[in-house]
Amino acid sequence: MKANLLTKLTATASALFLLGISAPARAASFFGTDKIQFDSDTEIQFDFNQSHGAYTSILKVFEVGAGNALTEVSPVQGILAETKGSDNWGDNGWLGTLGNTVAVGTNSFVFQAGKQYTLGLSSTLSWDHSVNSTVYSSSSLNGDNQQFLFGSWGSTGVDGTQFDPTPYQSGNPFTGPVKIAIDDRGNGNDKDFQDFTLTAVAKTVPEPATLGAIGAAIGGLALSRRRRRQVS
Ligand SMILES: [Ca+2]
Ligand SMILES: [Ca+2]
Ligand SMILES: [Ca+2]
Incomplete structure (x- = not known):
């Protein structure tokens, strides 16, 4: 259970991090x-x-x-x-x-x-x-x-x-x-x-980096769900 939560949090954090680094590029426009x-x-x-x-x-x-x-x-x-x-x-x-x-x-x-x-x-x-x-x-x-x-x-x-x-x-x-x-x-x-x-x-x-981050987050959640199903 703790491992599942950690996976979700990691995926979400990486998505937010990538969203964050895509923002300054726009400021230079x-x-x-x-x-x-x-x-x-x-x-x-x-x-x-x-x-x-x-x-x-x-x-x-x-x-x-x-x-x-x-x-x-x-x-x-x-x-x-x-x-x-x-x-x-x-x-x-x-x-x-x-x-x-x-x-x-x-x-x-x-x-x-x-x-x-x-x-x-x-x-x-x-x-x-x-x-x-x-x-x-x-x-x-x-x-x-x-x-x-x-x-x-x-x-x-x-x-x-x-x-x-x-x-x-x-x-x-x-x-x-x-x-x-x-x-x-x-x-x-x-x-x-x-x-x-x-x-x-x-x-x-959505920029390519953002789409990638969202994809990774969804993938991470799907993976954690699959793992949960296997152990229960
Ligand atoms: Ca006028
Ligand atoms: Ca005028
Ligand atoms: Ca006019």
Whole structure:
């Protein structure tokens, strides 16, 4: 009986130990205005909050290659997409809400281990498609202008309410939803940081080491049960 208990405890302890050592690897990941990069394949869930901009905007994911070459890797329809500029033209500061301006409010993307990514918000003026631009979460891709906040929804005021972006340059999507707020290039880049807001959170993706540890724990319990049956 004591031997059985010891086997179970040993299996559980080794599983917890392996879970423990897999955690620091995630802390070394990047999720902010520098870049987006994870040490292991990581699924991030994006949830739309609201928008405050006249543009029709689509959130996309780009892989960043050598020489900052960008490859769009999200689906054609993007991660989160407005189907029109806003709910009702300029009402409530060009407010766009889920179920009206944005049809599908949640979507996920799997970031592959070791690859460098950036989010991008592509915006088009509905009445003049020649007016379009994309701003990126990596500030270096905007000529070192910070267009994304990580950890804040920015100004909740009317268009043009300036917001200091500097304290909001990274977040940790493994500890809970990270607020993201984007300033598009409307109104002469007015820095209101409420043109498109969302959250990003990591979905639980078991790593190979974790799966191995769980497997070992289950195996250890099964073995101890079998032994118990043999002696009784
Ligand atoms: Ca809009
Ligand atoms: Ca705005
Ligand atoms: Ca703006």
